Amino acid sequence: MSLVDEFQYGLDAPICLTWELTYACNLSCVHCLSSSGRRDPRELSTAECKALIDEFERMQVFYVNIGGGEPTVRPDFWELVDYATEHHVGVKFSTNGVKITPEVARRLAGSDYVDVQISLDGATAEVNDHVRGPGSYDTAIRAMEHLADAGFENFKISVVMTRHNVGQLDEFKAIADRYNAQLRITRLRPSGRGADTWDELHPTAAQQRELYDWLVAHGENVLTGDSFFHLAGYGEGDLPGLNLCGAGRVVCLVDPVGDVYACPFAIHDTFLAGNVRDAGFTSVWRESELFTSLRSPQGGGACESCSAFDACRGGCMAAKFFTGLPLDGPDPECVRGHGELALAGVTSAPKPSLDHSHRKRKPVPVTIGMRRPPDRACDENPLAGFRN
């Protein structure tokens, strides 16, 4: 059996998993896959988080991708990072950079077991801030400067590819080179608030081709989190990685309240496998009905007769689901154009089950920038009053 086949049928423990520590965030990115903003009061406590890390250690999960929300705003964030690394669970955390001071950067540079991923969705402030909000470009660049000054090599710059930044790929690479960092690009998904901005932000068919050609030419030193496997359907050059959907098979998501989903882009009741508070993570991973079914052979529906099916495997489950397409049909961004045809017949798409967006803001400010959240005494935003 090939490795890909082995992985299709699932492993006893995830290779890595995404752990959103909090839904609290100082930003309100218009494509946020977890619709983050406000803290969920039922968030796992420090003790519960540590117990979960103990479980990851027992299962030999090599590392966790910590995200959110903005994970660094949790008061116990560094305590949890230290606890994980002391227990042989590596940490890679995603941040908008807001807490990466020179001092924090020096501390991070001293550990083999911690990796940092700075989110940046435009190589220029104009493109970035359009999606991530005013000032977010400067915050990210400042964090990168601090990391580079501290001698942290190979931290990651994480870019979600959109219609506005595909043309900036070379510039992103130049930024990564400037800070001794590594570029990581991932696919925009119609998840969370991304469902509302997908139509405006997802790359055009021509841009997908441009992205694919760029990856084939430069892919060796660029990370993709295996997220562009739907582009493998072009079939004219090898994309790095296994090009496999690992949802519930080799990866999963644990959300701030302990709910376990098949993947970070599938925060919806349909993809909810269980909660770590009920039976523990190990039993959800190994025994949940949802994950068991994901590990059985999946039908490709109409796609099975397509010559590209062996390469793309029908694309991304979450992208199909949130655009209202059947899971055994084509990906909305199918490189053969089958997705576009199928989308034409879609009358409604599922709404995200959760929304932690900041209240009192205009819904989904896509074409205009965002306002800062109001400062109120009872503001749940943990960074109320914070100014760059």
Place this chain on the structure above:
Amino acid sequence: MSTESFDLDAGWRLDERVSIRPERFGALLYHFGTRRLSFLKSPALLTVVRSLAEHPTARAACAGAGVEPPELPRYRAALAALAASRMIQPRSL
């Protein structure tokens, strides 16, 4: 490192920053320093890798794991790939 330049007659060991997780197909390896993942595609290769430090040479580790001479080139190639990704180190370092 090319397969030809991998020295089967040198002593090797696993890098101390590498964690091994046995799987039914062999094992997963993760290097916390390079943050890279590798796969060992057979249980015998896992035995070889785990026992490198106990044998004077990589060749002896292969023999100890029951690798027959005709299979040796395949194991040498796998070890060379592991050395290239710094999962294993020459003991002289």
